[in-house]
Amino acid sequence: MNRYIKIKKLAVGVIASLLLLSTQSFAAQQGHLKVTSKAQKMIVVNNNGQKAYKFVPATKILPGELVQYNTYFQNIGNQPANNINIVNPIPKHTVYLPNSAQGKNTNIVFSVDGGKHYGKAGTLKVRDKTGKIVPARPSDYTHIQWRYNGNLAPNVQQAVAFRVRLL
């Protein structure tokens, strides 16, 4: 039964990506949401002997350093929005940090195939160098999707976030 549901979910993903493609032909139009993506560099600081992170604007980044991306979405329309899906490809030259995706009131799923299919962390599979199917590691993720549960009322802003390491 569970597997059957999975098929349905996969199908939804495919339809969503088809929608994305079809929008290319539309003329620019004002949407109901405002979407903002901020990048912040994470600096390790010593907080009373505890390792803690300090966030600074991501401008000077060196290989190996950590970046947090915050995606803010605000309803600027006058009607509630629902069925909200936020898709964020893992930026090129970076890898996703395990367990770093977060978002209040969201279900978070990941893709290892360029956003064609999504699954929960730990359920995804990839082929290794020998062609064997093995569990995907967080560094294999190509896309993250946050499925926001419920309505986003007018004027309300929510945020999701994830972290990467620059290769």
Place this chain on the structure above:
Amino acid sequence: MKMKIISSLISVAVLSAVTHPIYAAGTAADTDINNTASISYNVGGTAQTPIESSETGNSIAGVGAGTATTFKVDKKIDLSVTPGSNVNVVPGTSAQSITFTVTNEGNSTENFNLTPSQVTGDIFDTSACSVAAPASLPVSIAADGTASVTVNCDIPASGGVVVNGATSDIDLLAVVDGVTETTGTDTANAVDTVFADDIGTATDEAIAGTGAAGNRNAAHSAINTYVVNTADITVKKTSAVTADPINGSTNPKRIPGATIEYTIEVTNADGAADAAGLIISDILPVGTGAVGGATASTNGLEFVSCSSTGDATAAVTCSESGGTVTTSAFTLPGGSGSASVQTLTIIATVK
């Protein structure tokens, strides 16, 4: 049946390792890292055109209406010098090669100046050290690349402190050419330079950097060592009487007709260099006065046989001619763990 469909779906979903190239040095300097989130949603039960993100906030729907949130990868200057294996040298030789590897651990192609020097305070000093390879300096090394460096030095003649096992240390300092660390605040949308190298030897520590001496100064250094390693040959000759015509082999005496066994042991010391072209030659006192006394006589020994066994790299033969027993030329390697020994055994009888 359902199971089968699932498994084929999963295999379609499997990614065929289309990940980013991973370099130890990291993403190349000046690379833009772009991020765009995309949001899809419904209003009033109707799917709306997805909206892409921008750094300042975007609400225009449609693919391409957003703007990527971007930062630049800065230039990381990092390098390391590692020594090759210690080099065994023979005293009094010139232009002996000693090797190092310089690795560009930064994320940009840079030029590297290389300076060899004799370390002071070691056991003996070489002279005339120079970089033999690469042929011209500074040498350009790509991100993540290495350069093999050969330094040639002259080894002094033996004597004094220049004895087997004595060492001389050679330092190689590598400095990234023409780079300056960006000071002060970050320059947005421009490539800044950050030094990230570790501390090398004293020559690195002599160059100012950030923090501890030698740290983050776009320079690194390492030491490799020459070790004097010559052959160390000793020769020992013993004789024994093994039988006489009266006593046989029980307490034999050196009387006419007795069998005398000479043993000549050639030893190359533990850890010494191989000795090539060794020949053992022994003159038997045949028909001379050597046995009986000062005056010449026909008294003497008569050669019977010879043989040679031991650690030589190939079989050693021996022969007698006119009272002289000679082996074939052989190579006796330096001992490993214990000395190497080659033995020539000569059997003769007393006339």
